[in-house]
Amino acid sequence: MDFELWWLLPIPALFFAMGWIAARIDIKHLLRESRALPLSYFRGLNFLLNEQPDKAIESFIEVVKVDPQTIDLHFALGNLFRRQGEIDRAIRMHQNLLDRPDLPADKRQTAVFELAQDFHRAGLLDRAEELFSRLDGGPFEVQALGFLLQIYEQEKDWQKAIATTKRMEALAKRPYFKEIAHYYCELAQNALLRSQFDDARQFIEQALAEYKLCARAAMLLGDVESQRGDHTAAIAAWQRIESQNPAFLGLVADRLADAYRKIGDVAQGIRVLRSYEDQYPSLDSLTALFNQILAHEGAESATQLIKDELARNPTLLGLDKLLEAQLMAAPADRRHDLELVKGLVGQHIKRxxxxxxxxxxxxxxxxxxxxxxxxxxxxYSPRRTESPDGFA
Ligand SMILES: [Zn+2]
Incomplete structure (x- = not known):
């Protein structure tokens, strides 16, 4: 055989030598890199880990001075400034980055997003809005839309809030029908304040088209009819709440009682409120019913109402109402004692x-x-809670 085996002998030694050289190069490279990172960088990290952001900022500023090319560190520093409430410095940091002609496109998007947040935090909403809007179609689009929505809600620009929420619905694949319905209700409310009844009705219809169980829309429709002087239509609108979410009926109990009084049918008003209170008891409907009965049937009927209610649901608030009714009918010599007890109960139910x-x-x-x-x-639950602070 021509091939001689002894040729194979140095091969392991060769591989060993190659491995040794490769490892040397790697270690040298690592050493060079770590030497390139200034000590201040590690000091800064250490301060961050020890939750001392003030000192971390000082150390990172040193690094940035030594090596202005460290883009990611600029972002970290800008973020720290914003979190510390040093918005001016955060703005300057991010603005400087944006002014760099060599900033890569993806970093430019990040810088715009960061700067927009700085302006938002500083309350410069116009500038923040302009920058957040520039992020359409980019990786920060959904987050930017969230901020834009906050801005529009703050500025009460409900039309823009609706448009933004609809875009978020499409992008985030999450329904926002409740929010959109409330934006339409806000628009309806504004139209109602200006007595623009047709506009108000249109917005209410749009709210109900988004969210047909929107009790607020039914309440507003009743308010529109009531302001127009059509109390029968107002009653019909408010009664619609029973089919949407009867818990909200308490919020319109006073308005219903008032509308029945205006159409001259107090007795029917009391019957309706009584049936609501039986089926969906709430403090607001009980109070409305109590006031109606006290005014039109007298203290004795009102006392009976509260006694029945207390038997079903013994609460301090019920007791307060009972004392109020008894005080009305009490002879002069008992009045003083009743007032004393009512004062005591009153102190407890303040909260x-x-x-x-x-x-x-x-x-x-x-x-x-x-x-x-x-x-x-x-x-908010439409039912008032009867437990004091700190209890569910
Ligand atoms: Zn809350």
Missing amino acids: LGMYRCENCGFRAKQYYWRCPGCGKWET
Whole structure:
């Protein structure tokens, strides 16, 4: 055989040598890279890990001074500035990046998104809106639409809010019919304030087309009819709420009682409210019913109503109403004692009977369609809670 085996002997040694050289090159490369990162960078990271963002910022500024090419570090620093509330510095940082002619396209998008957030945070809504709008079709589109929506809600620009939400619906594949219906209701409310009844009706129809169980739309329709002086139509609109979500009937109980009084049928009004209170008990309908009965049937009937209610649902708020009715009918010598007891109960119930947001727990005396605490729509239960703060 011509081929001699001894030729194979140095091959393992050769592979070993090649591996050794490759490893040397790798280690040298790594060493060079880590030497290229200034010490301030690691110091900055350390401060960040120890949750000392002020000191982290100082260290990173050092790095940026030494090596102005570190784009990602500029972003990190800008973000830190914004989080620390140093909006001016964040804006300058991101603006500087955008002014660089060599900034790659993807980084430019990031810089626009970051700068838009800086302006939003600084309350410069016009500039923020302009920049967020520039992100259409890019990787930040959905997030930018979310910010735009916040801006339009803040500015009460409901038409733009509707258009934005519809785009979000298409992109995020999530339904927003409730929000859209409320935007139309806001528009209807504004039209109603200007007595533009036809416009108001149109917006209400659009709200119901989006969300047919929108009790607010039915309430507004009743308000439109009531302002036009058609109380029978107003009653019909408000009664529609029973088929949508009867829990909301309490919110129109006073309006219903008033409309029945205006068409001269107080007795029917009391019958309707009584049937609602039987089927869907709520503090608001009970109060409306109590006031109607007290005014038209007298203190004795009102007392009986509350006694029945207390037997079914014993609450301090019910007791307060009972005392109020008894006080009306009480002879002069008992009045003093009753007033004393009512005063005591009154002190305890001051913080009861609030509406409560089911999303964030924010409580308010007034019913809100949009929670002032968390900004979500229709998160308030239409029933007042009878438990004090801190209890469910
Ligand atoms: Zn809330």
